[in-house]
Amino acid sequence: MAEANERLIVIRHAPYSSNELREGLDVALVSAAFGQAVDLLFLGQGIFALLKEQQVGAPGQKATLPTINMLEMYDIENILVPTETLQAFNIATDQLVEGVTLVSPSDVPDLFQRYNYVLNF
Numbered sequence: 238m239a240e241a242n243e244r245l246i247v248i249r250h251a252p253y254s255s256n257e258l259r260e261g262l263d264v265a266l267v268s269a270a271f272g273q274a275v276d277l278l279f280l281g282q283g284i285f286a287l288l289k290e291q292q293v294g295a296p297g298q299k300a301t302l303p304t305i306n307m308l309e310m311y312d313i314e315n316i317l318v319p320t321e322t323l324q325a326f327n328i329a330t331d332q333l334v335e336g337v338t339l340v341s342p343s344d345v346p347d348l349f350q351r352y353n354y355v356l357n358f
Contacts (some may be wrong), residue, residue: 243274245352248283252301258286261358262304269311276315277308278348284322287333305334319345 246265250257265275279287291302308316314336321342323330330339340348349355 243352244268244354244356245276245278245348247278247280247355247357248286249281250358251282251285252291257358258283258301264356265313266311269313275313276317277313278317280322284318284326284328287337289332289334309336
């Protein structure tokens with residue numbers, strides 16, 4: 238069982254497709270800044286935020302890679318990605334930023350049960 242203040246933040250949206258990804262990362266950083274344990278789970282198109290080689294968004298949109306790269310400074314160390322997500326988008330693990338932990342698709346439902354707070358973006 239997770240600690241009382243531990244949160245799982247689920248990122249499902251690709252960078253630049255909406256503000257959902259940016260909002261999810263902001264919630265993660267603010268939560269961590271206030272001493273709450275945060276783990277991130279990237280599902281579906283959310284995995285594109287973890288690519289080392291990202292394209293820049295439309296004018297006025299902030300790049301997400303710098304935020305991803307500073308997660309460790311906020312003690313956000315568990316960046317989780319189901320192996321099926323990699324397979325679905327034909328992405329190799331070496332294309333992702335450092336520190337990603339791959340999880341089995343069968344473990345994903347357990348993740349949702351483990352945390353007291355699950356926030357979806």
